[in-house]
Amino acid sequence: MKGFNILRNTLLASVTSVLLLSTAHADDALKMDLTVNQVIKNAEGKISYVPVRTAPKGTVIQYKANYLNTINKDIQDLAVVLPIPANMTFTGEASPASAQASTDGKNYMDMPLMRKVNGKMVKIPFSEYRTLRWNIKLLPAQKTAAVSLNTIVE
Known part of the structure; x- marks a missing residue:
């Protein structure tokens, strides 16, 4: 059932991001593509990312959202939000590192x-x-x- 949870949580993350963005910009101004990958580190320390649908407890999963500005005008002061899915724990790794975090989804502060x-x-x-x-x-x-952001399957 972990695979179901990952897929379900991915969809929730996608919907949440789009809803938050559409309040500030026209629905067609931004296109978001969310990928879910297992983070694999080899013996030499090189990191690779492999698409994943299911994963056992302890697996590191990266949620990556690409936001495309689809209009012919710059978008300024854009805030994008990704939730940390249920049954996942944030690892502390986020890119860009300038991310702010929240424990309630309302109040954001610099990390840690x-x-x-x-x-x-x-x-x-x-x-x-x-x-x-x-x-x-x-x-x-x-x-x-x-x-x-990177998470660990609980």
């Missing part, structure tokens, strides 16, 4: 997220991160911007 515990500031565990947001200052006409 912090909170006060017994009077001391401590890092919030990645397992509590629910969404990441990237602020793209400029997406030129007919160009693409890519964002990605």
Whole structure:
């Protein structure tokens, strides 16, 4: 059933991103393509990405969204959001690294997220991160911007 969860969560991530974007721009201004790949590191440390539909617990999965500006006009100050799917834990790896994170999908801060515990500031565990947001200052006409995050199957 893990495969079902990955596919279902991929669709949820896709729908969430599109809904958030369509509130700021015309529905046809941006096209989003979401890919789901297993992250594989070989003995020499080289990383490769292999499309995946199912994966066992502990597998590192990358969600990558490519946003294409389909109009003949630049888009400025674009915010794109990717949720961290259920049954997945964020690894702390995001690209671009300028991503902000949220534990509630509403309030975003620079990573690492912090909170006060017994009077001391401590890092919030990645397992509590629910969404990441990237602020793209400029997406030129007919160009693409890519964002990605890595997760581990729980």
